[in-house]
Amino acid sequence: MDNIQVSVENLVVEYKTEHGNVQAVNGVNIQVKKGKTLGIVGETGAGKTTTALAVLRLIPNPPGIVKSGKIIVDGEDISGKSEFEMNKIRGGIVSMIFQDPMTSLNPVLTVGDQIAESIGIHQGLSRKEAMKKAEEMLEMVGIPGYRSGEYPHQFSGGMKQRVGIAIALSCNPQLLIADEPTTALDVTIQAQVLQLMKSLRDQYGTSMIMITHDLGIVAEVCDDVAIMYGGRIIEQGTLEDIFKKTKHPYTEGLFNSLPNLANRTEKLKPIRGLMPDPARLPSGCVFHPRCLYAQEICQSRVPQRTDFSDTHMVCCLAYEEGTNIEVKGGGRIV
Amino acid sequence: MESTYKKKSQIADVWSRFKRNKMALAGLIVLVVMIILAIFADVIADFETEVIRQNIPNRLQTPCAQHWFGTDEFGRDIFARIVHGTRISLQVGVISVGIALIVGGFLGAIAGFYGGAIDNVIMRIMDVFLAVPGMLLAIAIVAALGSSMTNLMVAVGISSMPSYARILRASVLSVKDMEFVEASRAIGAKNMTIIMSHIIPNSLAPVIVQSTLGVAGAILATAALSFIGLGIQPPNPEWGAMLSSGRAFMRDHPHVVLFPGLSIMLTILVLNMIGDGLRDALDPRLK
Numbered sequence: 110m111d112n113i114q115v116s117v118e119n120l121v122v123e124y125k126t127e128h129g130n131v132q133a134v135n136g137v138n139i140q141v142k143k144g145k146t147l148g149i150v151g152e153t154g155a156g157k158t159t160t161a162l163a164v165l166r167l168i169p170n171p172p173g174i175v176k177s178g179k180i181i182v183d184g185e186d187i188s189g190k191s192e193f194e195m196n197k198i199r200g201g202i203v204s205m206i207f208q209d210p211m212t213s214l215n216p217v218l219t220v221g222d223q224i225a226e227s228i229g230i231h232q233g234l235s236r237k238e239a240m241k242k243a244e245e246m247l248e249m250v251g252i253p254g255y256r257s258g259e260y261p262h263q264f265s266g267g268m269k270q271r272v273g274i275a276i277a278l279s280c281n282p283q284l285l286i287a288d289e290p291t292t293a294l295d296v297t298i299q300a301q302v303l304q305l306m307k308s309l310r311d312q313y314g315t316s317m318i319m320i321t322h323d324l325g326i327v328a329e330v331c332d333d334v335a336i337m338y339g340g341r342i343i344e345q346g347t348l349e350d351i352f353k354k355t356k357h358p359y360t361e362g363l364f365n366s367l368p369n370l371a372n373r374t375e376k377l378k379p380i381r382g383l384m385p386d387p388a389r390l391p392s393g394c395v396f397h398p399r400c401l402y403a404q405e406i407c408q409s410r411v412p413q414r415t416d417f418s419d420t421h422m423v424c425c426l427a428y429e430e431g432t433n434i435e436v437k438g439g440g441r442i443v
Numbered sequence: 444m445e446s447t448y449k450k451k452s453q454i455a456d457v458w459s460r461f462k463r464n465k466m467a468l469a470g471l472i473v474l475v476v477m478i479i480l481a482i483f484a485d486v487i488a489d490f491e492t493e494v495i496r497q498n499i500p501n502r503l504q505t506p507c508a509q510h511w512f513g514t515d516e517f518g519r520d521i522f523a524r525i526v527h528g529t530r531i532s533l534q535v536g537v538i539s540v541g542i543a544l545i546v547g548g549f550l551g552a553i554a555g556f557y558g559g560a561i562d563n564v565i566m567r568i569m570d571v572f573l574a575v576p577g578m579l580l581a582i583a584i585v586a587a588l589g590s591s592m593t594n595l596m597v598a599v600g601i602s603s604m605p606s607y608a609r610i611l612r613a614s615v616l617s618v619k620d621m622e623f624v625e626a627s628r629a630i631g632a633k634n635m636t637i638i639m640s641h642i643i644p645n646s647l648a649p650v651i652v653q654s655t656l657g658v659a660g661a662i663l664a665t666a667a668l669s670f671i672g673l674g675i676q677p678p679n680p681e682w683g684a685m686l687s688s689g690r691a692f693m694r695d696h697p698h699v700v701l702f703p704g705l706s707i708m709l710t711i712l713v714l715n716m717i718g719d720g721l722r723d724a725l726d727p728r729l730k
Contacts, residue, residue, distance in 0.1 A: 165629055200630030207629075212622040217644045217727060226640070227630040260727040276630060 113181075114284050114316040115164060115203070116140040120178030122159050122168060131387045133159045133173070135340040139318075141284060141333075146310065146317040148331035148348075150324065150363070152384045156340040157320045161286045164318075165199050166190075183283060201231040204282040206306075208289040210269035214261040220247070220272045221257025224279050231280040246275040250305060267298035271305065278309055285310070286318045291326065303330060324363060328352065333420070336360050339385060339395035346421035356423040358400045394426060402427065402434050460724040467720020470713040477710065481529040488523030495519070495678040503696045513698040515689060517678075521699070524680035525706050531681050532710065535596055535665045536658040542600030544654050547607030552646075554608065555615030556638055566612065569605040577602040581664060585673040595674050599664045603657055610653055614646030621645075648722050655718025659711035666707070682707050 122134040134156040141147045149157045162168045164180055166187060180187050183202055187195065204227075207213035215223060224243035228234055234242065244254035250271040252264075261269055270290060277285055287306065291299040307330060310317055319330055327334055327348070334351040336344040336359065344357040355361050362380035369375045382399040385391055391398050397407035407426055415428040427434035461467055480487065488494060498518035506513040512521035547569075554565040572580065584598035618624070619642055627637050666683010668674030675681035677688075682703045689699035 167625070167628055196631040196633060198631070199628065200632075205626070205629040207622055207626050209622060213626040215623040215627070215641050215645065217725075218640070226627065226632065226636075230631050230636075262727065273626075276626070280630075 112143045114141045114143045114183065115318075116179075116181045117160065117164065118179040118181075120160065120163055120180065121176040122156070122163060122178075123174055123176050125172045125174070126388065128388050132340050132390070133387060134163070137178075137337070137340070137342055139335055139342065139345075141316045141318055143283075143316055144314045145332040146319055146330055148319045148321060148327040148334045149337055150321060150327055150334060151337035152322060154384050154387060155337040156387075157337055158288055160337075161205070161288055161318060161320055164284075164286065165203055165205060166195055167199070197231070200227050200277075200282070201280050202282055203284045203286065204277040204280070206270075206273050206277045206285065206287040206290045209293045210266055210273050211293065213273055214269055216261055219258050219260055220264070224257070224272070224276050227276050227279045242279065243275075246279050247272070249278075249309070250275045265298075266294055267301060270294060270298075270302050274302070274306060274309070278313070278315070281313060282315060284316045284318065286320070288320045289322070290319075291323075292321075299326075306330070324367060336363070339390050340387065341395065341424065343396065343425070344423045346417075350418070350421035354417070354421065356417065356421075356428065357425050358402050358427075359396050362399075362401070394424075404434050407434075456727075457724045461720050464720040464723060466716045467724075470716030470720070473709065473713045474717060477529055477533065477713075480526050481533055484527045484530055487526050488520065490527060493520050493523040494527050494680055497678075503692060503699065505696070506698055512702040513696070515685070515699050516692055521685070521702050524685060525682065525702055528680040528682045528685065528703070528706070531592070531675055531679070532662050532665065532683075532707075535592070535599065536662045536710070536714075539596040539599035539661040539665075540603070540654050540657045542597060543603040543607050543657065544650065546600070547604035548611045548643075548650060550604075551608035551611035552615050552638055552643055555612035556619055556634070556642060562612075565608070569608045572602070572605045578664065578667060581668060582671070582673060585668060590673050590676065592675070595665060595668060598668070599661045602664070603660065607650060607653065607657075610649050611643075611646060614649055615642055618642050618645045648726060651722045651725070652718050655714045655721075656711075658714050659707075662707055662710065 117137060117139045120134050120137045124131045124133050137160055139147060149160065151157050159168060163175060168175060182198060187198065221240055221243045224246050225239035228239040228242050244257045247257055248254045252268055252271060264272065291302050294302060303326060321327060331348055333347055335342045336357065338359050344351065344360050351360060355364060365378040366380060368377060380399055385395065393408045393410055394412050397403040400407065410426060412424040412426045412429065414422050414424050416422045501514050501518035502516055504510055504514045510520050512525065515521055550565050554562040580602040581598040584601060585594055588594040624637060624641055627641050663683065665674050665681065666686060669681050669684035670687035675684055677684065685703040686700055692699045
């Protein structure tokens with residue numbers, strides 16, 4: 110257990126709405142190993158961000174409540190911690206990079222002040238020292254230190270995201286949660302930001318949770334991958350397990366939705382249908398209405414986890430006893 | 444060294460943006476002149492002999508070389524009284540708005556940020572204040588506490604407090620769900636830090652405009668209270684009191700009300716111009 114940075118066990122999160130309770134996360138188990146990167150992949154609404162926010166205990170309450178589950182950060186269960194203790198963890202041990210750099214920086218504070226804020230909270234440095242450290246952090250993410258006195262609107266999108274990275278890394282956290290850090294950026298800037306995150310991660314040995322819906326990013330950055338659908342993890346394994354030994358029909362569908370570079374004229378094969386309304390999840394296997402291989406049994410029986418190896422597990426009835434479902438699966442080239 | 448340099452540069456930044464707005468700059472110059480007049484009022488006109496001593500033979504003179512703004516119904520020099528009145532009016536205006544802004548703004552920000560029961564309790568109390576007409580509330584407070592300048596400022600401040608609470612609450616509500624608030628929570632900032640350094644600076648713009656208008660309102664409220672004898676006591680010069688006492692002579696001697704009225708108008712205009720400029724200058728996005 111020593112090399113586990115964060116583990117989430119059987120996490121259930123519900124959002125209370127006027128139309129009843131919505132199970133956003135339903136029994137999620139994840140583990141992030143020290144120095145490794147876990148990718149959480151899934152469509153919008155699959156519960157990726159909720160899982161990540163739960164690790165920081167930042168799920169807005171109301172409407173969200175953590176029904177059950179144990180979250181262990183750095184060997185300690187966070188559920189009993191006071192807000193005061195949580196504030197030391199937030200930003201100090203676990204920090205987060207947000208999806209949209211345009212809105213995650215305060216428009217009326219200089220970027221230097223915003224980096225220094227985190228340093229001031231966790232390292233107890235004086236304002237002067239914190240500002241100096243903030244300038245160093247800016248240099249580290251490739252922005253000249255003298256620009257620390259400028260405001261977020263004077264930076265481009267990619268630079269703002271780098272400021273976000275500087276804030277997140279300013280107190281040498283042990284775990285970095287990146288919530289779709291490159292979704293709001295264009296492709297060339299995406300590559301830059303990812304490269305920066307990778308090099309900083311390797312430099313400081315930070316563990317990382319990378320939330321994304323882009324399998325290209327997963328292939329580039331992650332060591333382990335968890336595929337989420339409808340608040341559950343449906344397939345989990347190492348990068349190789351997921352990319353080369355794809356088991357779950359949904360994972361397969363995700364790969365088929367990618368453009369084929371070898372044959373550019375080929376049509377995309379998207380997964381049919383839409384993500385189900387989380388308030389009215391289908392019975393049985395949540396994916397069955399969209400599954401190409403679905404049989405009658407999928408509507409009634411909830412799939413349990415099937416382990417293929419120490420690292421690779423999948424939740425699909427096709428791999429369980431007493432069902433007769435044929436899944437192509439098949440591999441992808443990493 | 445670096446941090447002091449930085450601090451200065453931020454103020455310098457606001458100043459350089461403020462300077463660019465010519466209207467605001469003109470307003471500031473006029474306000475500074477008025478403040479200087481208020482500070483040196485005793486040098487310009489002696490309080491005992493010129494401002495409050497009655498000189499009946501000299502009454503209701505039209506403006507001339509000796510009495511620039513003429514004299515009032517007791518023969519007192521109106522210019523001297525206006526200059527001394529600046530002291531009272533500016534002080535009452537600024538301090539009572541300050542009270543309203545700090546107390547009301549803080550309560551509004553807390554209500555908006557925490558929501559739920561806290562929000563309900565604070566805002567219902569504010570509603571009670573709002574339900575009583577502002578002037579009546581001020582009268583009640585002054586009547587209860589006794590009429591002095593401090594009580595006057597407290598009364599005017601408290602009666603205008605609910606509007607600041609409402610405005611700040613509304614803008615806090617729109618700011619508090621922004622991602623940068625969540626981001627600062629994720630770096631472990633305490634609630635008070637979040638309110639003070641992230642939410643309030645982002646929700647200040649409407650309040651700044653309201654408070655410059657509010658200074659004008661406070662000056663007028665003081666004038667009204669003075670008129671019914673609960674504000675500044677005669678013979679002390681106060682613009683509103685001068686205006687109301689000169690009312691009877693307005694028909695034949697318009698200068699008696701013209702100059703105090705112009706002073707109030709000028710002050711309000713100038714404060715509004717400054718307020719507009721300040722709002723723009725404080726927002727770094729409008730560079």
